Amino acid sequence: MKLLHIDSSILGDNSASRQLSRSVVDAWQVAEPAVQVTYRDLAADALSHFSAATLVAAGTPDELRDAAQQHEAKLSADTLQEFLDADAVVIAAPMYNFSVPTQLKAWIDRIAVAGKTFRYTEAGPEGLCGGKKVVIVSTSGGLHAGQPTGVGHEEFLKVFLAFIGITDVEIVRAHGLAYGDDMRTKAMSDAQAQISEQFAAA
Structure with missing residues (x-):
């Protein structure tokens, strides 16, 4: 099985989402020793944001692309293929200003490709990535789950x-990681317990 591990926090070793996503991957490897892990750090090796240059590169025949367009097209193709090859994905997603990090959104924009990960039909949109499992590691300073x-x-x-x-x-x-040491310790401990329980039952 191929597992894609995505980190997106800009906080480095101080990141709660990085710590927990690593725990998920470590537990997965213990439960399934044959798992092959591919790691992508979207903060340390950030993807350029989806732009007009992305579209121009995609719409230009390979033999007519200049160096910048070749780089842009390869970046999109490699990112997409890495995702398509994965059987499971662990996404570390801290909350920044009520949303995901811009680095994670840039990755999402690279894998949202018509004809590859979804398509439009007469009955509406159809997803093409069924069968994959995703674990979202959700962290935030406040309490936002189930709230607007x-x-x-x-x-x-x-x-x-x-x-x-x-x-x-x-x-x-x-969540609630900014609500004091006690709240942070409990939130992290509960998340680690969930990880252990999840893979013990696997």
């Missing part, structure tokens, strides 16, 4: 994943 303030975070990710056909989605959540 969470719509651009967890809910956005679930809507996008459903759009491309992924319905096997699990959330590991640690």
Whole structure:
């Protein structure tokens, strides 16, 4: 099985989402020793944002692309293929200003490709990525799950994943991390316990 591990926090070693996403991957590897892990750090190796240059590169025949267009087209193709090859994805998604990090949104824009991850039919859109499992590691300083303030975070990710056909989605959540040491410790401990329980039952 191929597992794609995505980190997006800009906080480095101080990141709660990085710590928890690593715990998920480590537990997965213990449960399934044969799993092959591909790691992408969207903060350390950020993708350029979806732009007119992206569209121009995609619409230009390969033999006519200049160096910048070749780079842009390869970036899109490699990012998409990495996702398509994965059987499962662990997405570390801290909340920044009521949404996901801009680095994670840039990755989403690279994998949302008509004809590859979704298509439009006479009956409406159809996701083409069914069968993949996704674990979202959701972290935030406040308490937003189930609240209007969470719509651009967890809910956005679930809507996008459903759009491309992924319905096997699990959330590991640690919220309230800015509400003092006790709250942070409990939130992280509860999330770690959920991870352990999830893979013990696997």
